[in-house]
Amino acid sequence: MRIAYVTETWLPSVNGVVTRLVATVAELARAGHQVLVVAPTVSGAADRASPAGATVRHVPSVGLPFIYGGQPWGLPLPRVVRLLDEFRPEIVHAVCPVLLGWAGVLHAQRRRLPLVCSYHTHVARYAHYYRLGFAERPVWAIVRRAHRSAHVNLAASEASRDELQAQGVRDVGVWPGGVDLGLFHPKHASASMRRRLTGGHPERRLCLYVGRLAAEKGVDRLRPLASGNRHLALVGDGPARADLERMFAGAQATIPGPLAGRELAAAYASADVFVFPSTTDTLGLVLLEAMASGLPVVAARTPAAADLIGRAPAGSLFEPDDAAGMIAAVQRWLDAPAPRPQLADAARRQVITWRLATDELLAAYGRAMALAGREVAA
Numbered sequence: 001m002r003i004a005y006v007t008e009t010w011l012p013s014v015n016g017v018v019t020r021l022v023a024t025v026a027e028l029a030r031a032g033h034q035v036l037v038v039a040p041t042v043s044g045a046a047d048r049a050s051p052a053g054a055t056v057r058h059v060p061s062v063g064l065p066f067i068y069g070g071q072p073w074g075l076p077l078p079r080v081v082r083l084l085d086e087f088r089p090e091i092v093h094a095v096c097p098v099l100l101g102w103a104g105v106l107h108a109q110r111r112r113l114p115l116v117c118s119y120h121t122h123v124a125r126y127a128h129y130y131r132l133g134f135a136e137r138p139v140w141a142i143v144r145r146a147h148r149s150a151h152v153n154l155a156a157s158e159a160s161r162d163e164l165q166a167q168g169v170r171d172v173g174v175w176p177g178g179v180d181l182g183l184f185h186p187k188h189a190s191a192s193m194r195r196r197l198t199g200g201h202p203e204r205r206l207c208l209y210v211g212r213l214a215a216e217k218g219v220d221r222l223r224p225l226a227s228g229n230r231h232l233a234l235v236g237d238g239p240a241r242a243d244l245e246r247m248f249a250g251a252q253a254t255i256p257g258p259l260a261g262r263e264l265a266a267a268y269a270s271a272d273v274f275v276f277p278s279t280t281d282t283l284g285l286v287l288l289e290a291m292a293s294g295l296p297v298v299a300a301r302t303p304a305a306a307d308l309i310g311r312a313p314a315g316s317l318f319e320p321d322d323a324a325g326m327i328a329a330v331q332r333w334l335d336a337p338a339p340r341p342q343l344a345d346a347a348r349r350q351v352i353t354w355r356l357a358t359d360e361l362l363a364a365y366g367r368a369m370a371l372a373g374r375e376v377a378a
Contacts, residue, residue, distance in 0.1 A: 001033045001365070004089035006080065006104030008073065008096045010039030010056070014237065014258050015212050016156075016285045017096060017120045020177060022051050027358035029053020036087040040074030040100060057083050059100065074100030081107055089113065091365050096120050097146035098139065105146050114372035116364060117150040118175055119143070119164050120282055144168055151368040151375075154361075159303035160282035175361055177285045178354035179292045186294040186340040188262065189269040197233040197267060199254045204231035205334045208271035208295070210264070210286045211278065213238035213255075218300065220244070221277040224323045225330060226251035232275075235259050235267055268293035269340075273333045276300065279320050284308065288351050291315075294344030296333040298326070313346035314338050 005025075009017050025035050035054045040061035059079050061072035080103035084092070092108040093116045094101040101117075108115035147153045147169040154175040155161035161172045194202045207225050211217055213236050226232040232253040234244065245255055259267050268274070274290035276299040287308050290297050296314035299305040309315040316329035 001362075002036075002088060002090045003028060003033055003365070004036045004038065004084055004087055004092050004104065006038045006084075006092065006094050006097075006101050006107075008040065008098055008100055010037060010042070010058075012042055014260070016177075016281070016283060019285055020120070020156075021095065023178060023180065023354040024358050024361065025051045025054045027354050028362075031358075036083070036089065038074075038080055038083055038100070038104070040072045042072050055087070059083075061100075073098075076100055076103035076106075080104070084111075091116065091368060093118065093365075094146065094150070098142055102142075102146060105149050109149060112372065112376055114152075114365070114368040115150045116152045116154065116368050117147045118154040118156070119147065119160055119172070120156045140167060147172075151371040152364050154364060156283040157304045158307055162303070163282075173364055175364070176352060176357050177283050177288055178357035179285075179288045179351045181292055181348055181351075181353055183261070183265045184268060184289045184292040185265070186269050186344050188265040188293075189340075190266040191270075193263070193266040194270040196256060197235075197254055197270065198231040199252075201231055201252070204252065205229055205273075206271045207232045207273050207275050207330060208235065208267060208290075209233070209275050209277070210235045210259075210267070210289070211276070212236055213241045213244055215240055216278070216280045218277040218279060218320065220247060221300070221320065221323070221326070222275055223247065223251065224327055225275065226253040230330070230334070233267070233271070235264070264289075265293070268295060271295060272337065273298060273330055275326075275330060276305065277320070277326075278302075281305075287312075291347035292344060292351055294340035294342075294347070296338065296343065298329045298333065300326075311350040313343050313350075 028035050037054055037056045041058040059074045061074045063072040084107045091114040092104045094104040095118055097105055097117055144167050153169055153172045155164050155172050158174055161174050164172050198204050198206055207230055234255045237258045268290055274295040274297045279300050279302050283304055287297050291312050297312055298316045300320040301317040309317055318326040318329045
């Protein structure tokens with residue numbers, strides 16, 4: 001199958017959407033499918049290798065510091081149409097269609113191709129964190145219209161599916177998130193990584209956050225954890241990194257920057273508890289990675305987090321603005337640590353691999369092709 005992705009975000013950006021797409025593209029290529037990825041131009045993109053089996057084409061982009069922390073947004077220029085026509089896709093998948101994704105939506109409509117749209121990010125809700133609350137309703141209008149144009153709609157979790165359906169989009173399926181179970185495992189614990197993440201104090205209990213460092217992630221809520229017998233490590237990068245470095249200056253905290261691959265796996269496996277303060281994520285793949293690494297997970301209460309914590313062998317929720325409740329939830333797992341291998345084994349029975357997640361995605365593509373075929377026949 002020839003599959004074209006038109007996505008608002010791609011490497012070298014590090015976020016859950018990119019993690020999902022990179023893993024999916026690798027699985028599709030392994031199965032013999034041909035894949036095109038059309039993505040915004042990002043500074044440093046040439047320095048990151050594309051997944052094997054994928055053709056990646058970048059288009060001009062624009063980014064403003066007061067919109068989603070300066071993230072580049074690809075422009076839906078005629079170049080996108082040329083790239084898609086040259087590739088001759090059998091199906092088009094628009095990922096988080098807001099701006100660039102609309103080029104994929106329109107191309108599929110004009111060429112009468114099967115169209116899949118997937119919803120991963122609370123883009124409309126993010127407007128509040130960048131003093132653009134007035135834009136929430138227009139952004140939702142754009143998102144709704146794109147999804148109503150698709151033959152099949154997918155969401156990253158059941159909670160995000162419910163949100164999209166509440167906006168009037170019907171019959172939304174769930175594209176489950178997967179985990180690389182060969183990579184994320186307690187066996188990758190490392191004394192050197194623990195020293196690195198604790199700033200040379202491995203005797204402290206290590207609380208780990210992994211993710212984008214941005215206003216909408218609520219990372220500042222974790223400040224009370226950086227004291228006592230605890231050390232907080234914030235792994236990731238983003239527009240709020242400089243502000244967070246100032247906020248955590250003098251605290252028992254480390255901000256090592258983004259980690260990937262074996263280093264990221266070692267970070268999970270070397271920590272004592274995983275903390276996730278975000279209330280805006282539609283899924284939180286990092287929660288699944290932490291679970292597979294044998295970590296207890298403590299997350300701010302949201303529908304998506306509650307669904308995942310309900311399946312976690314060791315986990316707790318806290319109210320987003322309840323610092324005392326957060327500390328108590330974290331300390332509970334620090335004071336009574338469970339055997340990591342047993343936690344990992346239990347978690348791995350709950351999560352799925354990227355191969356299985358991609359099989360479900362291919363089934364959704366089959367439904368889209370069948371519906372598009374009926375339209376053409378009619």
